[in-house]
Amino acid sequence: MAGPLPIRFLRSYADPDELPHVNAELALMGRSNVGKSSLLNALAQHKGLAKTSKTPGATRLLNAFEVGTADSGRWLMDLPGYGYAKVSKAEQKKWATMLTRYVEEREALVGVLLLVDGEVGPTPLDLQTVEWLDHLGHRILYVATKADKVRPAKSQKRRTELTSRLGVERSDVRWVSAEKGTGIPELRSLVQHILDAG
Numbered sequence: 001m002a003g004p005l006p007i008r009f010l011r012s013y014a015d016p017d018e019l020p021h022v023n024a025e026l027a028l029m030g031r032s033n034v035g036k037s038s039l040l041n042a043l044a045q046h047k048g049l050a051k052t053s054k055t056p057g058a059t060r061l062l063n064a065f066e067v068g069t070a071d072s073g074r075w076l077m078d079l080p081g082y083g084y085a086k087v088s089k090a091e092q093k094k095w096a097t098m099l100t101r102y103v104e105e106r107e108a109l110v111g112v113l114l115l116v117d118g119e120v121g122p123t124p125l126d127l128q129t130v131e132w133l134d135h136l137g138h139r140i141l142y143v144a145t146k147a148d149k150v151r152p153a154k155s156q157k158r159r160t161e162l163t164s165r166l167g168v169e170r171s172d173v174r175w176v177s178a179e180k181g182t183g184i185p186e187l188r189s190l191v192q193h194i195l196d197a198g
Contacts, residue, residue, distance in 0.1 A: 002188035004045035005067055007076065012061035016102040019062070023073035024198040025108040026141075026191060030115030031123060032081030035145040038178035039115065040065065040078055043188055050078055060095070062102060067195055074195040075108070083125045104136060111139040111194055118144035118158065118175060122165045130166060141174070141194075142166060143187065148177035 013019055028036045037050035050063070063078040079102065080095045103109070112133055116122050122130075133140050150158050163170045174190070176183035 002185050002192060005043050005188050005192060007040065007044040007046070007049060007065050007067050009049060010064040010066050012063050014061055014098070016062065016098065016105060019064070019106065022075050022108045024110045024195045025075045025077055025106065026111050026113055026194060027077040027079055027103070027109060028113045028115065029079050029129065030081060031083045031117065031125065034081065034115040034117050035178055036078055036081065036115055039143070039145060039176065040076065042178040042181065042184050043191065062098065067191070076191070082129065083123065103133070103138070109138065110198060111141055113141050113143055115143050115145050116162065116166070117146055118162065119146050119149040121158070121162050127165070141190065142168060142172055144173050144175045146177065147175040147182050148180045
């Protein structure tokens with residue numbers, strides 16, 4: 001099993017055009033409170049790497065993290081969450097434009113880690129995002145977060161429901177818990193493999 005990934009924060013970008021050329025990039029996408037920052041911290045086993053917040057919508061920029069040695073050219077991008085309404089319409093529109101341009105135009109993007117709340121299941125916005133990413137031909141890696149919040153008695157039923165709504169096989173969804181460490185070593189291996197393959 002893979003140990004903690006060597007991940008370091010580089011900088012935040014407000015405009016996709018500012019991003020430099022890199023070898024390979026994986027993006028973390030999902031609802032505002034799905035746990036993107038917590039997952040990043042778990043992959044690196046470093047609690048302070050990405051800022052987590054009780055308030056959804058803490059990530060407002062394109063946050064770049066490098067995996068491996070300095071100048072490895074292998075990045076993880078933490079993107080603003082979608083579906084968070086407690087900001088102005090203008091701010092929401094700005095985020096949507098930034099996200100759209102990044103996902104549609106970024107040449108280095110080799111895949112998207114799409115995080116879905118394992119306790120809640122896919123929302124209409126999640127399904128809309130899947131459709132969009134499919135249409136663009138992006139590789140989607142499904143990650144169900146907060147696996148520890150699903151009661152053991154309901155686990156199998158929830159997994160079946162979640163994969164059925166996403167329209168994928170059960171083996172296509174990786175269940176993780178950033179808090180308990182469930183599924184994290186396997187996800188580290190997958191992230192490393194995809195970034196190395198470029």
